Amino acid sequence: MAGGCVQEGNRLVHSTEHSTPHSSQPATDAGSEEAKVPVGAAAARVAEARSAFLTDESVEPGVVRAPILASWTRSRNFQVPVDHLDLPYETAFDSDSLLARAAGPILAEMSDQLATEPVSVILCDDDGVVLDRRSTDTKLNQGLDRIWLAPGFSYAERYVGTNGIGTALEGRGPALVFGHEHYVEHLEDFACAGAPIRHPVSGKLLGVIDLTCWRREANRMMVAVATNIARRIEETLLDHSGRRELSLLHDYLAACQRNRGAVFAIGDDLLMMNDQARQLVDPADQSSLLSHAAEALSTGRRRQLLVDLPSGAIARVQTRPSWGEHGVHGGVLHVQLVAAEAAPTRSLSLPPPTALPAAVGSGPLWTKCVQAVDRHLQAREWLVLEGEAGSGKRTLARATHQLRNPAAHLRVMDAQDFGPRWLADVREELETGNGGTLVLCHVDTLPPDAMRALADALEPHRESTDPERPWLVATVDRGREDTAADMIELLDSFPRTIEVPPLRHHIEDVAELVPHLIARLTRGSDLTCSPEAMRVLMRNRWPGNVEQLYQVLRKIVARKRSGTIAPADLPAETRAITRRVLTPLEAIECDAIVDALLDTDGNKAEAARQLGMSRATIYRKIRGYGISLPQLADSR
Structure with a gap:
């Protein structure tokens, strides 16, 4: 040629x-x-x-x-x-x-x-x-x-x-x-x-x-x-776009004819709203509303959401997916604004809702989540906290209780400890009526029979107006595929669900979490984190969330209790910028590769020889684990 x-x-x-x-x-x-x-x-x-x-x-x-x-x-x-x-x-x-x-x-x-x-x-x-x-x-x-x-x-x-x-x-x-x-x-x-x-x-x-x-x-x-x-x-x-957008337009017009309220239609590259939506929802609130709705639409099921908006308003949203030949391509939203919570939730005499004693972070996503949980505690409204494992759901519930009711009774019960007395203890906490807080962790791990029994135990207290009724929080790990009727029935006992964001979505909070966790682990010893080490930590995606960060810092503190943490002090796993938690075997392999690269000053060919693998294999492993050694020269 x-x-x-x-x-x-x-x-x-x-x-x-x-x-x-x-x-x-x-x-x-x-x-x-x-x-x-x-x-x-x-x-x-x-x-x-x-x-x-x-x-x-x-x-x-x-x-x-x-x-x-x-x-x-x-x-x-x-x-x-x-x-x-x-x-x-x-x-x-x-x-x-x-x-x-x-x-x-x-x-x-x-x-x-x-x-x-x-x-x-x-x-x-x-x-x-x-x-x-x-x-x-x-x-x-x-x-x-x-x-x-x-x-x-x-x-x-x-x-x-x-x-x-x-x-x-x-x-x-x-x-x-x-x-x-x-x-x-x-x-x-x-x-x-x-x-x-x-x-x-x-x-x-x-x-x-x-x-x-x-x-x-x-x-x-x-x-x-x-x-x-x-x-x-x-x-x-x-x-393709013409067909998809025509289908979405048809669904949107039909919704506008049936509904006199606010109607939105969202697609991959399309947003439509009627006059009522434009007047009702502040532009500053639209982004938050649409992001929550888009995630709900992606499930392909009709859902009803309660969305806390940045302005303080609460939106009740009904989502209706729009289907095409290749699946869901957006959908239609019916939106109503619900009156904000009672005035005491906004009292200026109260401490700032982000100043939680144990839940550290000031990023926008984390702050919004903290404020929402704080509002629901003051309204005594039962709540589900949903999020990835290790994202801080239990910590957030405890910290909110300690902020508002530090002298009141607090009981944390983990469903993973389920046994003969577990349900009896839950009933006792509900019937005691001490005005405190009850946190039920990992309720999604309960056996089906236990889920039904727990739903039955909650039912008599769900609509109670007794001021001594405990504030109840349940935590659920996000990502489980369990949508059994028993689980749905149990979650119906809780009128609100709040999503706790994974650490990678508010990575800026790592800079606050690291000194806080170090202080907890060292009990006040003089150990700090250098800017270079902090940059490495903030580049990590932390698939195990705050719990993974805590375990990493615990390994460091076990070896070093004072001075300054340098990049060389960080465990090997912090060099792997991955989107998932490694299996034990993968973690061992990843650590071995990082150690070999450190021993050879970043020479990948020499590291491969030491490990008994080909150069092509070590390159594939380095990319697969996302290993990054920015301070080393890459000598081939």
């Missing part, structure tokens, strides 16, 4: 023209310059210019195209390493997204047409993560595998520097990158052309279509082919 491939109409034909820097046929990129394939002396001059740029020397004008020079500058600002690839791997990328479904048939057609050519057609999302790669050329596929240009890996500019995918995303337009125009030296054997894909209705950037081939096979018409494929995908998206 000396001249690459050129598209004529709806088909690709082989081009025998050799591309030269002086060719007269234009093919533009993001900088609206003529995109020329550097060959021979021109390619050597680009390589020299790249070397000059990397050593902070001046680049001769006219040698490097302006879009490429701009991308090199961005890549340097991103601190992309020039001598090796270090790409993140996304294990949970959506290969069945709207973009992937719309592009699938077109990619299959292009793959058939290019079956005899050494070129790959690649689809990426708006983060540069490869969703699909089509090529029948074995050698090219092997070459792409060596540079990790494969599904799940991100080719965003901040990771890979100048390349057709990342540069098209950054420049918001077509991009061509040939040979030594790539920022990272391991990519100079390739040429690529990327074209952005936008949502045809909203204009939102959805992803990139990219053509990649060997540098010697590069053709300056590649960008035209990529752009044409992108337009075809956008046309298909318009088809």
Whole structure:
């Protein structure tokens, strides 16, 4: 394929023209310059210019195209390493997204047409993560595998520097990158052309279509082919979007006719509201309302929600999903504002509701959750706290009680300790009527019979107006698939459910949690956390939430009780930026890899040799566990 491939109409034909820097046929990129394939002396001059740029020397004008020079500058600002690839791997990328479904048939057609050519057609999302790669050329596929240009890996500019995918995303337009125009030296054997894909209705950037081939096979018409494929995908998206939005519009109009109140309709890229909704719901409250509703709609079931709004108002929301051929695509909301709680909940004489003695944090999400729980305690309204394991549900209930009723009775009972006396103790607490607080943890773990018995025990007290009735809080771990009728019946005893956010959603609170937890663990000893160690802790996703952070700090305190915590003092697990809690075997393996990398000053090849695994395996493990060692040089 000396001249690459050129598209004529709806088909690709082989081009025998050799591309030269002086060719007269234009093919533009993001900088609206003529995109020329550097060959021979021109390619050597680009390589020299790249070397000059990397050593902070001046680049001769006219040698490097302006879009490429701009991308090199961005890549340097991103601190992309020039001598090796270090790409993140996304294990949970959506290969069945709207973009992937719309592009699938077109990619299959292009793959058939290019079956005899050494070129790959690649689809990426708006983060540069490869969703699909089509090529029948074995050698090219092997070459792409060596540079990790494969599904799940991100080719965003901040990771890979100048390349057709990342540069098209950054420049918001077509991009061509040939040979030594790539920022990272391991990519100079390739040429690529990327074209952005936008949502045809909203204009939102959805992803990139990219053509990649060997540098010697590069053709300056590649960008035209990529752009044409992108337009075809956008046309298909318009088809799909039109059907989905028409269905949602039909549901919205029907709801407006049936309901005189506030009605919203939300889709992936669409928001509609009637005049009543616009007048009733303050713009500052709409974002919170819609985020809660969108999560409820994603379940595909009709639900009724009570949403605490930032303004202090409470919204009762009925959600009705809108269905299409590919599942739920938004839905319709009926909204009513409920009168705010009684005036005492807003009394200025009360301490600030975020100043809980044991529940630390001042991030917006955590603060909103704390305020909601505090309001319900003062209204003596029974409550379910739902959230991921370790997110602080029990701590939040206890801290709210200690803030408002420190002298009153508090009883915490864990359903995981369920036994013959458990239900009897619950009944006794309810009947004593001491005006205190009863916290029932992990009620979702009760056997079905126990759930029914507990619901029966709660029933006589649920509607009681006795001021001595205890404030009852139940905690439920989020993520369980149990939707049995017994569980639903039990939760019906509680008029409100509040979601406790996972730590990764208010990661800014780590800076407050760390000194608080250290003080608890050391009982006031002089141990502090350095800014560098704090940055490592705040980069972690903490899949085990606050409980995981507490256990990490406990390991540190066991070895060091005074002075300053440095990055080297942190356990190995803090280097793994993962989205889940590792199994014991995975944790041991992850720790071994981190220790080997520390022992070899970040030399991955030497670490692999010490561990008795191949270099490919250690690279895969490092990406899978999300191990990050920013302070070490990566010696390959």
